Amino acid sequence: MITEAGKAKIRDLISAQFTTMKIGTGGDTTNPMATDLDSPLASTTATKVSTGQSALDFVATFAGATIAGQTIKEVGVFDGAGIMLGRVNFNALGPFTASESIEIVFTLEVD
Numbered sequence: 001m002i003t004e005a006g007k008a009k010i011r012d013l014i015s016a017q018f019t020t021m022k023i024g025t026g027g028d029t030t031n032p033m034a035t036d037l038d039s040p041l042a043s044t045t046a047t048k049v050s051t052g053q054s055a056l057d058f059v060a061t062f063a064g065a066t067i068a069g070q071t072i073k074e075v076g077v078f079d080g081a082g083i084m085l086g087r088v089n090f091n092a093l094g095p096f097t098a099s100e101s102i103e104i105v106f107t108l109e110v111d
Contacts, residue, residue, distance in 0.1 A: 014085065
């Protein structure tokens with residue numbers, strides 16, 4: 001069991017360390033030994049929104065100029081040294097035009 005205070009501390013530590021979100025065009029099955037996305041396309045600084053004692057949302061917007069013509073299938077959250085916290089694959093989004101943008105929300109829950 002992790003106490004509620006412990007969950008909040010873990011959330012705060014993760015929030016301070018993991019600040020980058022990447023999106024990619026790959027979509028292979030996730031592997032806990034992976035160190036990067038399958039096919040990284042773009043990265044940006046993520047903002048963090050606390051959604052409770054044990055939850056944290058990483059939110060990032062990617063401009064259409066960066067992802068024009070691409071289909072997004074994966075997202076990951078990384079620290080400043082490039083260490084990946086987590087990765088999610090999903091059904092393809094896109095392709096995008098240069099005038100579009102996409103906001104990605106990556107939710108982490110500590111239970």
